[in-house]
Amino acid sequence: MQFCLFLFLLFAPALVHPLDSVFNDDVLGLIVFKAGLQDPKAKLLTWNEDDDNPCDWVGVKCDPTTNRVSSLVLDGFSLSGHIDQGILRLQFLQILSLSKNNFTRIMNPDLGHLVSLQVVDLSENNLSGAIPVGFFQQCGSLRVISFAKNNLTGKIPDSLSSCWTLAAVNFSSNQLSGRLPSGMWFLRGLQSFDLSDNLLEGEIPAGIGNLYDLREISLHKNHFIGRLPMDIGGCLLLKSLDFSYNLLSGSLPASMQRLASCASLSLQGNAFTGVIPDWIGALKTLEILDLSANRFSGWIPRSIGNLQLLNKLNISMNKFSGSLPESMTNCTKLLALDVSHNQLTGNLPSWIFRLGMQSISLSGSNVSRRNYPSLTSIPPTSYHGLQLLDLSSNAFSGEIPSNIGVLNNLQLLNLSTNNVFGSIPAGIAELKSLHVLDLSDNQLEGSIPSEIQGAVSLKELRLQKNFLTGNIPTEIEKCSHLTSLILSQNNLTGSIHASIANLTGLQYVDLSLNELSGSLPKELTILSHIVFFNVSYNRLQGELPVGGFFNTISPSSVSGNPSLCGSIVNRACPSVHPKPFVLNPNSSDSTGGFSSANHHHKKIILSISALIAIGAAALIALGVVAVTVLNIHARSSMSHSAVPIAFSGGEDFSCSPTNDPNYGKLVMFSGDADFSAGAHNLLNKDSELGRGGFGVVYRTVLHDGRSVVIKKLTISSLIKSQEDFEREVKKLGKIRHQNLVALEGYYSTSSLHLLIYEHVSRGSLYKLLHDEHDRSILSWRQRFNIVLGMAKGLAHLHQMNIIHYNLKSTNVLIDSSGEPKVGDFGLVRLLPVLDHCVLSSKIQSALGYMAPEFACRTVKITEKCDIYGFGILVLEVVTGKRPVEYMEDDVVILCDMVRGALEEGRVEQYVEERLLGNFPAEEAIPVIKLGLICASQVPSNRPDMNEVINILELIQCPSEGQEELE
Structure with a gap:
């Protein structure tokens, strides 16, 4: 009622x-x-x-x-x-x-009826679609508008520029695209402007200097190009400027020195060049200065010492040279300093520990420990707040100070890849807050101290590649938060104690390449979070445990232990002695060519990735059988009855005009929908180009003269509903990038699905590198550009939340200008579920590119799997060798071969022999190292693709043509 x-x-x-x-x-x-x-x-x-x-x-x-x-x-x-x-009746609503x-939908745009309305906040909903064109045409007295953290698409309406009363605009974290409205900078009252984390593009228009009241502006994580507006210094009240992670270039405009009120300047992740100008010291209100991941060069100016309010300075991943200026002793409020991955030289300044910083990162900066004062000479109060100390990949030598415990608030200590010697001090027990301890790749000796139990917060312990001896201390079980225990490539002895099973959070365990003995404790089977476990090349014996992660463990993870037995190593227990599984038939010793005295330098022919790949071969074979059956079925159905086609062009996504389930629909996203040879010749055997894990590929020509490629999918039985198929394909059709193969259209019936792609003239990267008839002599510059282009294409996919899953050289095509285009992306989205069986048998059809986590059913598949495959591709491009080479007696794994050569200092021998030495070693070797990092066995050690692009651009020699070293 x-x-x-x-x-x-x-x-x-x-x-x-x-x-x-x-x-x-x-x-x-x-x-x-x-x-x-x-x-x-x-x-x-x-x-x-x-x-x-x-x-x-x-x-x-x-x-x-x-x-x-x-x-x-x-x-x-x-x-x-x-x-x-009903909202419109609230006439006094402010x-x-x-x-x-x-x-899910934006409110009715009649805001003009609410003459008192000043604030509208619809942030963090599920709004989708475009902002209505007329939303801001009658905005009354509106001062604050926020649509942040939704799913809005389309362009920012031009009508926004007519909303004169606006003081704050926040459209961040959506999927808005297009350019900024041309009249944007006429909103003279604007104080806060946030369009970050969208898909906006084009140049930032001039005129921003008109915003005299602007306090905050954030355009980070978009696709803006060009230079910073030259008049940006006109925003005299600006306190925060964030243009990070775009595609901006050029030098910093001189007008910026007028930003006397600026407290935060973030320009990281762009392509800025030139030097840091001396006028930077005039911005005396700066508290945050982040110029990382650009192409800045030259010396760090002494004027930076004038920034006495500075609390965060990040200039990492640039090309700065020289040393840190002594004037920085005046930056007394500095809490975080990151100058890693530059070309700095000289000694570690004595003042760096006197400022009481919380975070210090000098990784990969070539600084030396010479003349560096010991910790005992500095008052302990100087360290009270230090939480992160990263001095990795430098030239430090000497011992770890015995009073390391004075760093009692330290959460991360990384001294890896230096020349540190001596023992691990017992003072490590005082680091109660320590989460990560990385002392790997040094010259440490002695045992792992039992006092390690005192570091009760420890999550990651990395001591690999040292000369440590003695037992793994049982006291390590007191480090109950431990997730990574990496002790490989040392001289550790004794048994693996059952107490390690008490570390229930363990995910990564690598004890390989030591002298451990005894049996593997059965208690280890209760470790339910294990992602990676490796005890290969020790002296372990007895029966392998059964259950838990041991049921899915790779044979390579326990190889090199001749006395281990069980089904995993194909060796019966205890009395049956079949012919042993010899890893290297050419070796003269009983361990397959591995000698404990020099195991750091032996080439291991059959590696982790090889045996993971071989283990997946059975699943792949089943997939091939299934694909073959589907092909036969498809051909049979086509041979008995021709499939009629309904053509539609442009953006016409209308349904076919017939109810016949065999009646097909052809949709082209742009251009001509007619084929010059007629629809009946679409799948002509004579036009077949090749076959892959997803289907057969044909080439044909449209009436407008364009060549296209037709992929007949052989996974039709696995595809989702027709509605889902069309929706996913249309999404893929909207993805456009110069390093991605464009999807031009599709054809579908209830039983047949065809995808229509652009034709890329020079064919696959695989043919250029390996095919005896098609292989070309690619110059170093061409190879480098192929690697960089692949990285950009893959980064774009990841930005669109698309995982490729099937990255390999046959899926990288090269156009007439030598530009690479990554193809076959997104096809996994057509499948109903992403289970490991489908991914292994249907998608990962090429051995050698598969990330190790594909072998573990409990691991979530992420972009890191693509990055592993990219790393293998990098090595393939540089060396000209396949990921897996089958020799007469051996299986040679490219990743392991290159890693071994790098450790032995002869990696240049593996650069493609056809280059005949005509390549810049200062580029080639870092590229190889990057490939190995991307192909790391541990997913968290792999960089993301934006970091890869930045690193490649840093590697690229500035004088590119000394020049085309052909």
Whole structure:
């Protein structure tokens, strides 16, 4: 009855008493608004139409003078439904905040009727689609608008530029595209402007200097190109500027020295060049300066010491040279310093520990420990706040100070890849807050101290590639948070104690290449989070445990232990002695060519990745059989009845005009939809180009003269519904990048699916590198550009949240200008589920490119799998060798061969022999190292693709043509 009364009052107000005697306009408006909502948590239970006024309702505030609703704040109420016209009755409403709910559509754009409205916040909902064109045409007195953290697409409406009253705009974390509206900078009252984390592109237009009141601007994580606006210094009140992670270039405009109020300047992840100008010291209010991951060069200016309020300085991953200026002793408020991965020289400054910083990173900066004062000479109070100390990949020597425990707040200590010698001090026990200890790749001796148990917060312990001896201390079980235990390539002895099973959070365990003996404890099977476990090349014996992760472990993880037995190593227990599994038939010793005295330098022919790949071969074979059966079925059905085709061109996605399930529909995303040879010749045997894990590939020609490639999918039986198939293909058709093969259209019936791609003239990278008839002599510069182009294409896919899954040289095509294009991406999205069996048998059809985590069913497949395959591709491009080479007696794994050569200092021998030495070693060797890092066995050690691009651009020699070293 109440609802009927409500409708009666709504539609026939003239027939009842005046509203202010029963409902006022605000009560009526809010009740109408509530009627269009779903309120699963009953948050609006107090909203009752029988009330005289709504001022005591939850989320509602009224102006005490007028007793009219002035504020409606319903943040985090889990509401959904329609933001209805009832809101328009709240004529005195000033604040409308509906953030952190589940609304999917933007409210009606008639904001002009709410003449008092100043704040609209619809952030953190599920809004999708485009911002209505007319949303800002009548914006009244609107000052603050936020659509942040939604799923909005399309362009920013030009009408935004006419909303003169706006002071704050936040459209961050959406999928908005296109250019900035040309009149954007005419909003003279704008104080805060945030369009970060979108897909915006083009140049940042000039005129930003008109925003005299601008305090904050963030355009980070977009696709903006070109230079910074030359007039940006006109924003005299600007406090925070963040243009990071775009494609900006050029030098810093001189007008920036006028930003006297700027506290935060973030330009990282772009392609800026030139030097840091001396005027940087004039920005005396700077607290954060981040110029990392660019192409800046030259010396760090002494004027940086004038920034006495600076608390964070990050200039890592550039090309800076020289040493850190002594003037930085004046930066007394500095808390975080990162100058890693530059070309710095000289000694570690003595002042660097006197500033009381929390984070110091000098990784890969070529600084030396010479003249570096010992910790004992510096008052302990200097270290009170130090939480991160990364001095890795430098030229430090000497011992770790015995009083290392004075760094009692340290959370990360990384001294890896230096020349540190001596023993691990017992003072390590005092580091109660330490999460990561990395002393790998040094010359440490002695045993792992039992005092390690004192580091109770330790999560990662990395001591590999040293000369440590003695037992693994049983006390390590006290480090109950440990997730990574990496002790490989040492001289450790004794048994693997069962107490390690108490470390229930362990994910990565590598004890390989030691002298460990005894049996593997059965208690280890309870470790349920294991991702990687390797005890290969020790002196272990006895029966391998059964159960837990041992049921899926790779044979390579336990190889090189001749006395181990069990089904995994193909060796019966205990009395049957079949012919042993010899890893290297050419070796003269019983361990397959591995000698404990020099195991750091032996080439291991059959590696982890090889045996993982071979183990997956059985699944792949099953996939091939399935694909063959599907092909036979498809051909049979086509041979008995021709499939008619309905053509549609351009953006016409209409359904076929017939109900016949065999009637096909051809959709082209652009251009001609007619084939010059006729539809019946689409799958002509004479035009077949090749076959892959997803199907057979043909070439044909459109009437407009364009060559296209037709891929007939052989996974039709696994494909989702027709509706899902078309939706996913249309998404893939919208992806455009110069380093990705463009999807031009598709053809589908209920039993046949064809994808139409652009034709890339020079064919696959595999043919250029390996085919005896097609292989070309690619210059070093061509190879480098191929690697960089592949990285850019893959980075774009990852930015679109697409994992390739099937990266290999046959899926990289080269166009007539030598530009690489990554193909076959996104096809896994056509499958109903991403289980490991499907991924292994249907997708990962090429041995050698598969990341090790594919062998573990419990591991989530991420972009890191693509990065592993990319790393193998890098090595393939540089060396000209296949990922797996089958010799007469051996299986040679490219990744292991190159890694061994690098350790022995002869990696240049493996650069493609046809280059005849005509390549810059200063580029080739870092590229090889990058490939090995990307192909790391541990996913977390692999960089993401944006980092890879930045590293490649840093590696690239500035004088590119000494020049085309052909």
